[in-house]
Amino acid sequence: MSVTTAVGAPAIELRDIVKRFPGVVANDGVNLRVTPGTIHAIVGENGAGKSTLMKTLYGAHRPDEGQILVDGVEQTFRSPRDAIAVGIGMVFQHFMLADNLTVWENIVLGDEPGRSFRIDVGAARRRIRELSERYGLDVDPDALVGGLGVGAKQRAEILKVLYRDARIVILDEPTTVLVPQEVDRLFDNLRGLVADGVTILFISHKLDEVLKVADAITVVRMGRTVAEVAPSDVTARDLAELMVGSELPKPDTRGSTVTDVVALRLDDLVVKGEGDRLLLDHVSFEIHEGEILGVAGVEGNGQSELIEAILGVLPIDQGTVAMAGRDLARVSTRARREMGLGYIPQDRQQDGLLLAAPLWENVMLGHQTQVPFARGQWLDRQGALRRTRVVIQEFDVRTPGPDVAALALSGGNQQKLIVGREMTASPRVLIAAHPTRGVDVGAQAEIWEDLRIARADGLAVLLVSADLEELIGLSDSLAVFLRGRLVATLDPSTVSPADLGSYMTGAREAASST
């Protein structure tokens, strides 16, 4: 690593970065140029490749192709330590702080000043106080992290990287966890850092905020850089269209199967989060039998909370959830499942499978109190095996047999098993979160067809997905979520990409939301 820097060189330059993972090309030739002493935003939807790119820049993994230049000098990072040594620091979306330690202890963790066994506490605290005052971060080094609010924790994370002499600070979706006042405060802090010559990289999907604070914006879509613009040259709508693409997939034009029988109804649902934040902000909607309601929105805007509230695993602070006209307030999760609530979880391994258990036990999960899996209190192993074979056959699950452990299957086959398990259990209302994640194209089309057939039979589906083709192709109606609020209800056959993108990213608020 050379110490000389080329004059006038960008603080960061990424040339033609390519990064592949099994089954997907996350970065497919990304270019980025960041001028020193500026706030540079990187925008894009989920899956566009932003996080992968930042991990490459931070040294968490090596790119398959392309170059990284810092201050004009080419770098190779074998680990984040190399990146830190060159002055790059990253503030992650999920904080990495120990609640039972103080701020200064968290900050020096891994980089303790002093010799041998003694930590030079005084030097550490002095330095932290100095940095805190210089940049207006206002964090008390002796405060216990567990007692700090979210905004203060984030500032502690920023101090962490500044303590290590970062001159380039990357922030990954920093405003996701903040309320509006804290967002303004963060932006003030960032401007203060920049005034001192620090370069800021800022990943976000919230275009309204980006336009407020960035000096330059790079738009990433499907693994590629699609534009590099200055905020003064674009409107939010333009940005949204760049993010989402100028053309949306064509919706399915078959006849509507929507009935007027309400299968699932949410009324003024409120779920409170930390501090004043509302995870679900007075959400109301109806799904009828024979209808698929697609939930559009960048991940982290209340979709998980919505699903958990309907399932009954997240307590509600206000409002009601009703299924087939029945208020679910005192109805247990088990009873809801028995009433015909199906669930395809968004994270199959965390929430949907017993990895070490055989497939036939996994097919029972969620339905273990019902025929054919149980007769009274006893499990019906034969019944479970029969149903499992049906699922394997009809949903093309590639496996040596129904006795194999779930972890032996590939991700796509695990997903097919879960979809099959839910669809064969005759649900009345189905929560489908990213139902074809990881599934190959052929099987994906078949699952979509299965969903359409079930819909024609009267199934009501809440479809949460980041795949626009899936959302537009399947949904009868689109509900856009931002910051826990239902901000717009759109018709998938007539919505324009700019509109959809704008609602999803806050570039535009709906005049009225249904």
Add this chain to the structure above:
Amino acid sequence: MRRRLTYALAAPLLAAAISLVVSSIALLLVGKSPATAYRAMWESLDSADALVTVLNVAAPYYVMGLAVALGFKMGLFNIGADDQYRLGALMAAAVGAAVTLPAPLHVLLIVVVAMAVAGAYAGVAGVLKVTRGVNEVVSTIMLNFIATGITAYLLTVYLRDKRVRLQSETKSIKPSGWLPSLNRALGWVGYHLPSGTVLEGFIVIAALTGVGFYLLLSRTRFGFDLRATGANPWAARSSGVNANGMIMKTIVLSGAIAGLAGMGPLLSEIHKYGDTFPTALGFTGIAVALLGRNSPTGIAVGALVWAAIEQASRGLAQAGIPPEIGKILQGTLLLSAVVAFEVVRRYGQAAEVREAAAKANAARPGQPLPAAAS
């Protein structure tokens, strides 16, 4: 299938080998001959009387192992099995000595009291966990000490047999409250034990408990919910399992089975609760559950091995070998078994994944290789 058998045997054999090596080293360090030691141990096992003793000793270990394993399967660590069974045994002995009922009822009463008291005491830890989030490892260990105090107090102040001066113990239970031995039954099938050797009837109860354990866990809805909660609490929750209810039911049931374990000595041998009552049965149960990897057959083997080592150690003092070698054998066996099981399990899992991927790929050539886990 053959591979499964190999994997099933590999770990225990490996563990046995390691523990023998370590114990041999310990013996050599104190200047004793491993060969002499092992020969003395083998000879201690080499009689009908010894084998019967092993079975008798192993039975309560087995039941205690099942009690602890039930909790483990759910991700719950019932370290307090020790105090649960002692409280249960004390109360059962006191009640049992106070009444006389026709034989089967008398025994049944004693067993029910033991299981109810032990289960209720375990429930205390359960309530703490469910209402306050107190980790059950911490609470059950602390409750251990409290139980020791309570049992001592109740025994010395209220429940003791006043006619006995030198030690504290409850009154003896009348013979109607004794569990019959199996010697006669063995006689009917033509097997006669030498006189003085008694095969205790508790073995039948232990075996039945094992069967019940298997049925409950593998064949009932409750067992499925329990295992699902232990394997993946979030998936279990989404599938409808009530987490708090599951915790309470499991810990109380675990405690009740622990109470049952104490019935071996009480009903077959000692017939009263006092200073001679075995202590630390609970911790042996934990060891045996770990050795048996929480499976009813594995725990049976583990209990037999544990009891065998104990029995075998009895002949050591005569041969001039420190009997603590038995403890070293037990300890290293446990440690190396746990490590060996984990190593073999990972090996087996990786093999299963590879095999499934190969078979899935063979069905449709030309498709991209599936990732091992997404």
